[in-house]
Amino acid sequence: MKGLKNKRILITGGARGIGAATAARFLEEGARVFVLDCDKAALRSIEKEMSGLGGTVAADVSDVEAVNHAFKELDCFIQGLDVLVNNAGISIRHPFLEVAPDEWLKIINVNLNGMFYVAQQAARRMLEGEEGVILNMGSTNGLIGYPYYAAYNASKSGVIELTRSMALELAPKVRVNAVCPGYILTPMQEAEYTPQMLRECESKVPLARLGKPEEVAALFAFLASDEARFITGQAFVIDGGEIAGGLASQT
Numbered sequence: 392m393k394g395l396k397n398k399r400i401l402i403t404g405g406a407r408g409i410g411a412a413t414a415a416r417f418l419e420e421g422a423r424v425f426v427l428d429c430d431k432a433a434l435r436s437i438e439k440e441m442s443g444l445g446g447t448v449a450a451d452v453s454d455v456e457a458v459n460h461a462f463k464e465l466d467c468f469i470q471g472l473d474v475l476v477n478n479a480g481i482s483i484r485h486p487f488l489e490v491a492p493d494e495w496l497k498i499i500n501v502n503l504n505g506m507f508y509v510a511q512q513a514a515r516r517m518l519e520g521e522e523g524v525i526l527n528m529g530s531t532n533g534l535i536g537y538p539y540y541a542a543y544n545a546s547k548s549g550v551i552e553l554t555r556s557m558a559l560e561l562a563p564k565v566r567v568n569a570v571c572p573g574y575i576l577t578p579m580q581e582a583e584y585t586p587q588m589l590r591e592c593e594s595k596v597p598l599a600r601l602g603k604p605e606e607v608a609a610l611f612a613f614l615a616s617d618e619a620r621f622i623t624g625q626a627f628v629i630d631g632g633e634i635a636g637g638l639a640s641q642t
C-alpha cells in the first residue's frame with residue numbers, strides 16, 4: 392500500500408485477534424507500530440513474537456486517566472501520531488432481559504467511551520501535525536439487529552455515528568472511517584461460540600466461511616494508505632456477504 396512506510400501507528404487491542412493481525416500487517420508495510428492493550432501477558436507475548444514492534448503500552452481504554460497517561464508514555468517514543476486503529480473491544484452474549492446494568496456499562500465503557508477517549512487524544516496529536524487517519528472498529532452488529540447482543544449492538548452503532556461526526560469535524564486534516572466486520576474467527580469468537588454455532592454462522596455467510604483477522608487487517612491497511620485519500624466518514628462492511636440481503640443471522 393502507498394504511503395505507510397515509516398508512518399507512526401497506534402493499534403488498541405493489538406495484543407491478539409484482529410488487532411495483532413493488523414499490527415503484523417502494518418509492520419510488513421514498513422510502518423512504526425505501537426500496541427496498546429490491557430492484557431499485560433498478551434503484550435509480553437506479542438513483544439517476543441513480533442520483532443520490529445515500535446513499543447507496547449499497557450492501559451485499559453475505558454479508564455480515561457489511563458488513556459491520557461498511555462498517550463504521554465507514547466509521546467516519549469514518538470512525537471505525534473499518523474494513524475490510529477481504534478480496535479479494542481469486548482462482547483457479552485446475553486438475552487436482553489438478563490443484561491445486568493453493570494454488564495451494560497462495561498460494554499459501553501470499553502466499546503464506545505474507550506474508543507472516544509483514545510480517538511480524542513489521537514486526533515489532538517494529528518491536528519498538531521500535518522494529517523492523520525483514524526479507523527474505528529465497528530461491526531455489522533452496529534448496522535443491523537442481532538439478538539442477544541443489545542449492549543454490543545448499541546455500542547457499535549454509537550461507534551459508527553461517532554465516526555461520521557468525527558469525520559465532519561476533523562476534515563480536511565484527518566480522515567476518519569469505521570470498519571464493520573461480520574464473523575471473524577478470533578479468540579473473542581472462540582470464547583463465545585461452540586464449534587456447532589460456528590458452523591451455523593458459516594452456513595449463513597454467502598462466501599461460506601468465517602473471515603480471517605488478516606483480511607480485516609488488509610482493509611485497515613488500505614484505508615490508512617494514500618490509496619484511500621478521498622475516503623472519509625464511511626462505514627466499510629467486511630462480512631463475506633452476510634448482510635447483503637438484509638437478513639441478519641439469528642445465531
Ligand SMILES: NC(=O)c1ccc[n+]([C@@H]2O[C@H](COP(=O)([O-])OP(=O)(O)OC[C@H]3O[C@@H](n4cnc5c(N)ncnc54)[C@H](O)[C@@H]3O)[C@@H](O)[C@H]2O)c1
Pocket residue numbers: 403404405406407408409410427428429430433450451452453478479480481482501505528529530531571572573574575576577578579580
Ligand atoms: N471477531 C469478530 O467476529 C468481530 C466482528 C466484528 C467486530 N469485531 C471487533 O473487533 C475488535 C477486536 O475483536 P477481536 O475479535 O480481535 O477480539 P479479541 O478478544 O480476540 O481481541 C481484543 C483485544 O482487545 C483487548 N482489550 C479488550 N478490552 C480492552 C480494554 N478495555 N482496554 C484495552 N484493550 C482491551 C484484549 O486484551 C485483546 O487483546 C473488537 O472491537 C470487536 O468488537 C470483532
